[in-house]
Amino acid sequence: MNTITSPLVSIIIPTYNRAQILKDAINSVLKQTYPNKQIIVVDDGSIDDTRDVVSQFTGVNYIYQENGGQSKARNTGLLHAQGVYIASLDSDDIWNPDFLEQCIGMLETHQLSFVFANWTQYSSDKRIFDFFEHTKMMDKYRDPSGKKWTVLNNASSREIYLRACPSPSSSFVFRKAAMYGIWNEQINIADDWCLLLDMVLFKGANTAFTTEKLWMKRTDGKNICDGRNIIELKEYLDVNDVSAILERYRAHLNESEIAFFNKRISRNIYELYLIKIFTLNPISNNHKMLRKSLTSYPLLLPDVFMNLTYRCLRKVTRKLIKKLSLPATT
Incomplete structure (x- = not known):
């Protein structure tokens, strides 16, 4: 040009x-x-x-x-x-x-x-x-x-x-x-x-x-996303930022668009809760966060149960496989 x-x-x-x-x-x-x-x-x-x-x-x-x-x-x-x-x-x-x-x-x-x-x-x-x-x-x-x-x-x-x-x-x-x-x-x-x-x-x-x-x-672990652990990324981006975006534009959205955002935020909170369950000990105030999400979007409870069950089974299975692979001790 x-x-x-x-x-x-x-x-x-x-x-x-x-x-x-x-x-x-x-x-x-x-x-x-x-x-x-x-x-x-x-x-x-x-x-x-x-x-x-x-x-x-x-x-x-x-x-x-x-x-x-x-x-x-x-x-x-x-x-x-x-x-x-x-x-x-x-x-x-x-x-x-x-x-x-x-x-x-x-x-x-x-x-x-x-x-x-x-x-x-x-x-x-x-x-x-x-x-x-x-x-x-x-x-x-x-x-x-x-x-x-x-x-x-x-x-x-x-x-x-x-x-x-x-x-x-x-x-x-x-x-x-x-x-x-x-x-x-x-x-x-x-x-x-x-x-x-x-x-x-x-x-x-x-x-x-x-x-x-x-x-x-x-991506090398140092930029704005990769430099954060998965909990920070899920909390800052998928929960806090999405919530802030919903509030910024709420007056300009129709009911179905607002419902989509609310469902997405609740699902993200559930996922964050599950991640903390399996990565943090103790989990401190995570139950309060989950209770708030269930109150705002209770219809996602079956999804939470299924996700939690799946992740628990996967964690138990991994531990069992690891245990079976270890040599016997006397």
Whole structure:
């Protein structure tokens, strides 16, 4: 694309103590085939050599702030963003060279609010998978003609984003004018979900996605999700964040949408309770949490019983197998 006809896109890269892999993220932006870009690295209070790493690159704006979390770092970058379009790349992720060109091409051609792309996920134990193929959550929305890109109207976008967020921070590019608000700094992990729901529910956003894998997500145990244990992740994301999102949008949801959220929250509380049963001793106040969930959504009690029975049987079976495999003692 020619810079004269290509609107400026601002790329915000929030980072915290990721100096060794940050350079890969920056290089992936510099190698983009899309020419007109502003690169902003927001250092969220790192104590490693992040500043020195960024200084090795020309044309990259470096901003340091006291540690305030991922959403605050993105909002700091947003204050300095001059682009018509905005993208946020996590410092452990990598874009394919044509990521921006494809995404902005769709935004321009169809005058959309935001677009997002499928990705390849690499885990620390060397597992690799195609996210959309793995989750199947976007299957019903794919273009029946087999095209890689699918344009979604606001109704479809609403249906998708009220059920889940299929687009983590590194996967989407949005039109700055389509924003309703900034990244929500009261949300623990799901700040991207909240940002996009604002556009869908309050600005009537039309969107698009591609099944083509245009970026790579790497997990190494240090990013916002992988650095937390399963209990923290379940509590902060699946219970606290989902509850906060329901309260933020409750007045704009119909009865079935509210019921879906309530059921999801209750199920997540049950699952968190079960996880704590099998991982913590003693379980302290977990019974209070379970009682609250049963009161708000009692019809899920059979599910709790079945889940609890299954997990108990699985735990007992594992112990029995382990015992039988040990040599006899005299």
